[in-house]
Amino acid sequence: MRWAEEPNQVAALLPHHLAPYNLRRIATSASGLTMLSGVLRSNRRGFNHAEAVEILSTNIQISLCMSIFNKLFHRKEDARETADFETFLGNCMNGLRLQNQTHQDTWGLGKAERWDFAQDAGELIFTFSDRIVHAPAQIIGSFNCQAGSWLWAWANSTIVDSIKRDALKVREYGEQHDIKKLTTAKWRATEADCWQMAALASRLCNANGAYRGPAGATFVFFTFGEAQISKKT
Numbered sequence: 001m002r003w004a005e006e007p008n009q010v011a012a013l014l015p016h017h018l019a020p021y022n023l024r025r026i027a028t029s030a031s032g033l034t035m036l037s038g039v040l041r042s043n044r045r046g047f048n049h050a051e052a053v054e055i056l057s058t059n060i061q062i063s064l065c066m067s068i069f070n071k072l073f074h075r076k077e078d079a080r081e082t083a084d085f086e087t088f089l090g091n092c093m094n095g096l097r098l099q100n101q102t103h104q105d106t107w108g109l110g111k112a113e114r115w116d117f118a119q120d121a122g123e124l125i126f127t128f129s130d131r132i133v134h135a136p137a138q139i140i141g142s143f144n145c146q147a148g149s150w151l152w153a154w155a156n157s158t159i160v161d162s163i164k165r166d167a168l169k170v171r172e173y174g175e176q177h178d179i180k181k182l183t184t185a186k187w188r189a190t191e192a193d194c195w196q197m198a199a200l201a202s203r204l205c206n207a208n209g210a211y212r213g214p215a216g217a218t219f220v221f222f223t224f225g226e227a228q229i230s231k232k233t
Helices: 006-011 030-044 049-073 076-081 085-107 165-177 191-204
Strands: 114-118 123-127 131-144 149-152 186-188 209-215 218-224 228-231
Touching: 085 191, 085 209, 114 209, 131 165, 131 191, 131 209, 149 165, 149 191, 165 191, 191 209, 191 218
Parallel strands: none
Antiparallel strands: 114 123, 123 131, 131 149, 131 218, 131 228, 149 186, 209 218
16 A cells, blocks of 8 residues: 555544544655555554554654744754853753653653563663563763762763763763863762753754663663553554
8 A cells, every 4th residue: 555545544543632633634745655554564563453553543643842942942052152151050950841741741751561672773662561662872971879989971982882872962062162071071960960961962863752670779870762652462
């Protein structure tokens, strides 16, 4: 079946509250095509229409919320022209709270039965009882709870270059604005400091949110992109 035909096939299945966001608009973006393709594949694997549309609807809501967020908060002047860095960090934290609240409400960020990170693929994987959520991700840094220290991902030789690009962009910002904590590999920190670094990275790199992954006595902080939800098989 060709894409010209597929959107019309799915349109009839969309819940009423998504009617204003018609399939033509959704199918014009790469993310929209991915979501439509996912619901069609779900139907071919034997999932009923209601299950497939529920997954599609959630993905659409996430994309719409993130689009609105990006227009409100991902403004270059915020990142480049704020004189007071602490004020800027506060703004970043406020934005991150809104982002993460959207993920908590739509697919349950922070409530997964387990989390995994595929370093080769650069992907966070959240496993629930009935679904799996995948999101492209970057490691920003890690917090050693016992030592009370933050280590930037760009200074961690065990992390491959492809998943510390966001951390490197933060360091570049620190070099441009002479901000020592952004250019110092390791420093004394609290968990609140670490969340600020993740929020800053999320803002500067236009991420969709941030996650703190527990790993023994260490918390690994990530930024992540668009979340994709699939039914657990």
